[in-house]
Structures are given as structure tokens and as C-alpha cells.
Amino acid sequence: MTMVLGLLITGRLLAQTPDAWPMFRGNPALTGVTPARLPANLALKWTVKTEGAVKSSAAIVNGRVYIGAGDGSVLALELASGKTLWKFKATNAVECPPLYLDGTVYFGCMEGILYAVDAVSGKLKWTFGTGEKIVGGPNYARSGNATRILVGSHDFRLYAVDAATGKSNWVFETGNYINGAAAVANGQTFFGGCDGVLHVVEAATGKQVKDVNIGTYIPGSVAVSGSRVYFGLAEAEFLCVDVQKGATLWAQKNPSFGFFASAAVTEDRVVFGGRDKKVYCADPVTGKVKWTFAARGKVDSSPVICGDKVAVGSDDGRLYLLALDTGKELWSYEIGRAIDSSAAVVEGHLIIGSDDGGIYCFGAAGPDGKNQ
Numbered sequence: 001m002t003m004v005l006g007l008l009i010t011g012r013l014l015a016q017t018p019d020a021w022p023m024f025r026g027n028p029a030l031t032g033v034t035p036a037r038l039p040a041n042l043a044l045k046w047t048v049k050t051e052g053a054v055k056s057s058a059a060i061v062n063g064r065v066y067i068g069a070g071d072g073s074v075l076a077l078e079l080a081s082g083k084t085l086w087k088f089k090a091t092n093a094v095e096c097p098p099l100y101l102d103g104t105v106y107f108g109c110m111e112g113i114l115y116a117v118d119a120v121s122g123k124l125k126w127t128f129g130t131g132e133k134i135v136g137g138p139n140y141a142r143s144g145n146a147t148r149i150l151v152g153s154h155d156f157r158l159y160a161v162d163a164a165t166g167k168s169n170w171v172f173e174t175g176n177y178i179n180g181a182a183a184v185a186n187g188q189t190f191f192g193g194c195d196g197v198l199h200v201v202e203a204a205t206g207k208q209v210k211d212v213n214i215g216t217y218i219p220g221s222v223a224v225s226g227s228r229v230y231f232g233l234a235e236a237e238f239l240c241v242d243v244q245k246g247a248t249l250w251a252q253k254n255p256s257f258g259f260f261a262s263a264a265v266t267e268d269r270v271v272f273g274g275r276d277k278k279v280y281c282a283d284p285v286t287g288k289v290k291w292t293f294a295a296r297g298k299v300d301s302s303p304v305i306c307g308d309k310v311a312v313g314s315d316d317g318r319l320y321l322l323a324l325d326t327g328k329e330l331w332s333y334e335i336g337r338a339i340d341s342s343a344a345v346v347e348g349h350l351i352i353g354s355d356d357g358g359i360y361c362f363g364a365a366g367p368d369g370k371n372q
Helices: none
Strands: 005-009 012-016 042-049 059-061 064-068 073-078 084-089 099-101 104-108 113-118 124-129 139-143 146-152 157-162 168-173 183-185 188-191 197-202 208-213 223-225 228-232 237-242 247-253 270-273 278-282 289-294 304-306 309-313 318-323 329-334 344-346 349-353 358-364
Touching (some): 042 329, 059 099, 059 344, 064 104, 064 349, 064 358, 073 104, 099 139, 104 146, 139 183, 183 223, 228 270, 278 309, 304 344
Antiparallel strands (some): 005 012, 042 358, 059 064, 064 073, 099 104, 104 113, 146 157, 183 188, 197 208, 228 237, 237 247, 270 278, 278 289, 304 309, 309 318, 318 329, 344 349, 349 358
């Protein structure tokens, strides 16, 4: 029987299957969890080189990989072979992870333009302009017959745009840059930014539900599980906040380093990376640390929980596969350049980008430990 991860999103059940990773962190709540599994021993299946650093993370749907690059290109690749199916050229670098939804791929660029292109042909459908660069991936929310694409910008605003037409539905203004993607759960969207505030907004209307003052920069995306929101700060803390109470439930502190990566959250674990070169696994309710793993460089790549394993990249140029229970290193691969991209995982395959301009696909190794 196929495993399905069910998430209640704006009143509808979104099924995330082992064969689909349609957006940054895999699902609208940005939990970074998939029922897909990876073997303990991976081999490099293929590599595609671009002309710029690949900080974007991939979306994988229907056997196709969608990913952006620093040269301004967004590529559609065949998952099995790495064959380029189409290439779309944006006006500037694309660090933003694409969103696949209903046959369309949505992504932003560093010039502040949100694009919608046909997933099969790569043909442009529409564009929407913001006032500054877009770094965080688009998300979406449905209400009645309406589907809205949500995206933040360095112009201090979160935008809701009609998915079909690219017309503005509403705009929510904050006090500073919005760096990460906005999470969506139960009809609300959750996000932070350089104004040091965790914002909770109605996804259908843009009406403010609650603001929780955090006091310092929130550099990445948040993950939502029930009333709890998990995220890192640029200054020395990773937090769990109860948005109903408007209170911090626990904090993992590091006096010298910040937490820029997004968290992966299950019922009994939260996994996150830090600029202290460590990957942490903690109890999501109490914050008690279960284990840590020491990489050789800062961990800005957001961990992914896939079955009983954790996949994560590091600034040390290595991709790691860790045991979820213990944090033990099961496998690693040295790319050689920093990995800011986060893994996208479907059954038996992992896609990740690197600052060397490469897009890498890993899958099951043969008996000799090499590609089979």
C-alpha cells in the first residue's frame, strides 16, 4: 500500500506521495518530511552543469525535476537521465525554489519578478513584478474556487497572486526584508523576516491574525506543526513558538552562531542545521536534544527527513545521509563546493544543487557501490 503524508491545508487534504516533491520543503506547511525512502548507500546517477551557483532547491513531479540557477535559468530535467526537457531564461539569477502546482511551475528571480510557466513546455504564462528580489520559494493556498500563490519579497511585502491570471489578490506589508518562504496551514500563512516578527495572516484575505515579536532577524523559512512554529534566528537561537499563546516554548541557544536553515519536523523529532557546523535533532515538544552531528562547515542547507534517514548538505561541500534515530553518518559524497541548496527527495532519488553550478542526482548504488 502506498504511503501518503496527509496535511490539512486550508480545509483540503493535500496528499504528498513518495513520488512527488512539488515545492520547497515538500509541502505547504514546510515540514521537510517525505514518506519516500533512500537506500543507505547512494551513487551519483547524473550531473547537469549550469553557468551559475545552484542555490535553488528542486521540485520533482511526474518524473521531472524543476530547478533554478544563478545564471538566470530554470531547467526542466528528466529524473531518470538528467536530460534537459526545456530551459527558461529569467531576467536575473533564480535562487528561489520552484513550486509545481496544477501543471504550472512558479518561481521568482533576483530582479523581483514572479514567473508562471507551463510545466510541460516551459512556455511563459504570466509574470508579476514586486519591488525587490525574491529569494524564498512560492507557496499556495486554496479558498473556495480560488488558488493564490504566496511569495515574499525584499520590498518588505508578502504577495497573494491569482494562480491562473497573475493578478494581485492582496498585499501584506512588513517592516523589513522577507527572506524565506511563507508556510501555509489551516487557512493561515506563517512567515518571518528581518523585522524580527513572526507574522500570522489569513491566506484568503491577507488580514493579520497575530504578530509575535521575536526581536531579531528570522533569516529563513518556518515549519508549522499544529500550533507550533519552528525556525532559526540570525543571532544564536533556534525557537519553537506556540502561535496561539504567542509565546516561545523552548529555545536552542548558541552564543556565537545563528541558524539559517529551515527545520524538518515530525511528531517526535525536529531536525535543523546551524552555522556552528552542526545538525541537531531535538524533541519537538520539550526541545531536549536527542543527538548532534558535526559537519565540517556551516549547515545552511535545510535537512530533509526521508523515512529513517536525514539528508543534508553543508558548506564543507559534502552531502550527508544520517540515521534519524542516532545521527550516525551512513553515507557522504564530496562535491567540493558549498551546498546551500536543500535536498529534494522522491522514492529512491535525491536531487541537490551546489555552488559549483552543478545539479546532482543520487540513487541506489550497485553491488560494487557504484551507479547501477
